[in-house]
Amino acid sequence: MDNTASITAADFDTIVVGGGIAGVSIAYELAAHRSVALVERESTLAYHTTGRSAATFLESYGNATVRALTRASRDFFVAPPDIVDGPLVAELPLLIVAEETEVDGLRALYETVSPRSQTIELVDGNAAEQLNPMLRSGYTDLAMVDYGSLELDVHGLHQGFLRGLRRRGGTVLKSAGIVEARRERSSWVLRDAAGDELRARTVVNAAGAWCDEVAGMFGAAPIGIAPLRRTAFMVPDPRETPARSIAARRTMTMSASEDFYFKPDGAGFLCSPAEETPQPPSDAKPDDLEIARAIERLNEATLLAVRSVSTSWAGLRSFTADRTPVVGPDPAVDGLFWFAGQGGYGIQMAPALARAGASLALTDDLPADLADFGITAASLAPGRSALAA
């Protein structure tokens, strides 16, 4: 059943603002217990950051809370529930390569992440070149390989949550940008740009880069979200080295200081300068200078022989000061619940983070299995000291 609709003045238990991966995933979880409306400003869901990711699942990426949320999401990706059509993952080991100056940093990363993983090992430059024959001979001094990394079907995941939300009776409203919120007794009334109004006791702020803007409509203090642009681009398969190119399709490769990465994608390679350039919330555009810088690095480190770029895009990865998501009730504003700050990990954390968010919204507590991963409500709380201005 398609519950997509255009309606005027309607009551829900919960309204979720934002139709990216954050919004659809928590809306799906909440809809098992509450009536839910999901509202998205664009005419297409997942138009912003969610539709622009590199689609990877990297358990060694991010801080301890992010890594725990990622590990806690693995089972969902590997054996998804029946809301999802087909498999969501394919194996794609991550190879992090260090030049001489990056070796100490890579060893430190290995010391941090290896105790929680049986799939990570350090290898020398020769072994790295065998894993990815597209690496230029002699470039790598030390490498870390994570055999547990995965490639994700982001569209399949987003569509799955959306399908599940609709099956649970949820309402989805597109082209419904919220412009105003007002309090009426114990409810919030939200007005969209067309003048339509929706009412709910609880509003979930899942507006990505716009989360502080949305919070301002409720009179809530900002969490200091920092949207950081990241560019990605596609390059064709190099014709000179067909055998190496085929072998290179088995890994994703990233520099230890994260100033470039590349992974197989369709008939070519998806590459990124991995930049973090602060930007106000907006429809992000790729940066030609960053692309040129990445091409220089790629040609220095690999045999990709990049000469041309077929397509490019950019998205905003939105971070809090401690690079941890913000999940929980606003400390000062009744009925406003935060679900923001997904940073560069919003896809890979989505299944566990949505369960954590729904549970905190409904019971004030985390599910026991997520607590077992070391995830705490305090580390996600909007009022935590790390976010103080």
Ligand SMILES: Cc1cc2nc3c(=O)[nH]c(=O)nc-3n(C[C@H](O)[C@H](O)[C@H](O)COP(=O)(O)OP(=O)(O)OC[C@H]3O[C@@H](n4cnc5c(N)ncnc54)[C@H](O)[C@@H]3O)c2cc1C
């Ligand atoms: C180049 C790149 C590579 C990445 N690679 C990975 C990766 O490999 N793995 C990974 O896990 N993550 C990755 N990420 C990060 C991931 O994409 C994000 O963490 C995630 O998509 C954030 O989802 P979101 O729903 O919070 O934000 P968004 O997808 O931006 O959704 C927020 C939505 O809120 C809507 N909105 C805002 N204001 C309003 C309003 N007033 N009314 C109604 N709607 C509103 C917006 O229109 C938007 O659609 C990458 C990101 C980039 C840019």
